Amino acid sequence: MVDLQRQYRRIKPEVDTAIAAVLDNSAFINGQPVQDFARSLEQYLGIDHVIPCGNGTDALQIAMMALGLEPGDEVITPSFTFIATAEVIALLGLKPVFVDVDEQTYCLDIQQVEKAITSKTKAIVPVHLFGQSADMEPLMALARKHKLAVIEDNAQAIGGTYTFEDGSTKKTGTIGTIGCTSFFPSKNLGGYGDGGALFTDDEELAARIRMIANHGQSKRYYHDVVGCNSRLDTLQAAVLGIKLQHLDEYIAARRNAAAYYDKAFSSCDDIIIPYRAGNTLHVFHQYTIRVPADKRDSLRDYLATQGIPAMIYYPVPAHKQQMFAAFKAGKFTLPVTDFLAGEVLSLPMHTELDEAQLKYITDHVLQFMNA
Numbered sequence: 485m486v487d488l489q490r491q492y493r494r495i496k497p498e499v500d501t502a503i504a505a506v507l508d509n510s511a512f513i514n515g516q517p518v519q520d521f522a523r524s525l526e527q528y529l530g531i532d533h534v535i536p537c538g539n540g541t542d543a544l545q546i547a548m549m550a551l552g553l554e555p556g557d558e559v560i561t562p563s564f565t566f567i568a569t570a571e572v573i574a575l576l577g578l579k580p581v582f583v584d585v586d587e588q589t590y591c592l593d594i595q596q597v598e599k600a601i602t603s604k605t606k607a608i609v610p611v612h613l614f615g616q617s618a619d620m621e622p623l624m625a626l627a628r629k630h631k632l633a634v635i636e637d638n639a640q641a642i643g644g645t646y647t648f649e650d651g652s653t654k655k656t657g658t659i660g661t662i663g664c665t666s667f668f669p670s671k672n673l674g675g676y677g678d679g680g681a682l683f684t685d686d687e688e689l690a691a692r693i694r695m696i697a698n699h700g701q702s703k704r705y706y707h708d709v710v711g712c713n714s715r716l717d718t719l720q721a722a723v724l725g726i727k728l729q730h731l732d733e734y735i736a737a738r739r740n741a742a743a744y745y746d747k748a749f750s751s752c753d754d755i756i757i758p759y760r761a762g763n764t765l766h767v768f769h770q771y772t773i774r775v776p777a778d779k780r781d782s783l784r785d786y787l788a789t790q791g792i793p794a795m796i797y798y799p800v801p802a803h804k805q806q807m808f809a810a811f812k813a814g815k816f817t818l819p820v821t822d823f824l825a826g827e828v829l830s831l832p833m834h835t836e837l838d839e840a841q842l843k844y845i846t847d848h849v850l851q852f853m854n855a
């Protein structure tokens with residue numbers, strides 16, 4: 485699904501030098517590269533504050549803690565996402581309210597969000613799934629109207645953009661109250677271990693986030709609030725600093741691979757290719773097709789026999805997971821989420837796919853589908 489080795493070999497001299505410098509310095513925690521990377525990412529994203537942390541799940545948790553959400557508060561989130569999004573809501577004693585996604589973008593359906601808002605709703609967590617931005621303009625309008633916080637789960641879409649009606653463009657993760665991301669190795673901007681970050685333009689909120697991520701302390705050994713310990717280590721920051729310089733190339737490579745897939749599959753009526761909303765830049769964390777549910781698993785199995793990995797993201801939506809049984813999550817009616825879970829298949833997508841590989845993959849997909 486990804487080829488991190490080949491990607492590393494292309495930037496090996498830069499990365500090795502950066503890692504050696506950290507080892508020489510031995511400032512493994514909060515070393516200078518952590519600050520340098522945060523400042524570079526602020527510039528890249530066009531946001532005032534990037535606060536690094538330990539991983540993307542922590543970022544979501546810290547965001548909800550910093551917003552002062554309290555047990556019983558309702559948080560609206562899609563069910564068709566990686567489990568972390570909903571898990572942290574439950575972990576903090578908040579109530580996950582699962583809302584269906586749009587059939588084309590696979591991101592939150594804004595009309596369904598509006599219907600799910602109650603007097604207890606405090607926040608909305610849109611997920612820019614597979615690298616496609618959620619429809620942020622109407623979502624932000626809804627949030628303003630109901631005075632709700634918006635936490636963008638940008639773990640799969642760093643570098644993606646969203647263009648508003650007035651023509652202005654923002655990077656995903658910088659539109660809501662707080663943006664969260666993950667630097668897990670296979671993400672579009674991935675380290676060589678765990679990592680994550682939060683983004684915000686709100687200075688007070690940034691200070692709260694820094695405090696919560698650092699044991700709730702504002703001054704050393706004075707702990708004002710209950711926090712946690714969540715840091716990006718210096719080695720990861722050094723690697724990420726190098727990889728950030730290549731992020732736009734990486735996005736271009738992913739988009740080229742996606743264009744190849746699109747063209748190849750255009751001849752097959754049984755394959756629905758990923759939708760691109762006209763006002764977004766899709767960064768293709770995944771290239772996810774839809775095929776008839778009765779063919780999906782056998783297509784995946786056939787590809788496996790040909791040495792082609794393909795994955796189902798996500799086979800069991802969050803609202804059907806045992807972990808949410810106590811929330812009676814199964815009672816949510818999410819027809820789009822349910823049929824997507826039966827039809828989606830993600831094909832290999834990364835920065836190192838060459839034409840021979842793409843041809844091999846698409847030939848075999850088409851061979852199976854047209855048989």
Ligand SMILES: *Cc1c(COP(=O)(O)O)cnc(C)c1O
Pocket residue numbers: 539540541542565566568569611637639640665666667668678679680
């Ligand atoms: C990867 C991911 C996360 C969690 O990131 P970790 O760094 O693995 O904790 C959260 N949300 C989504 C949508 C993700 O894809």
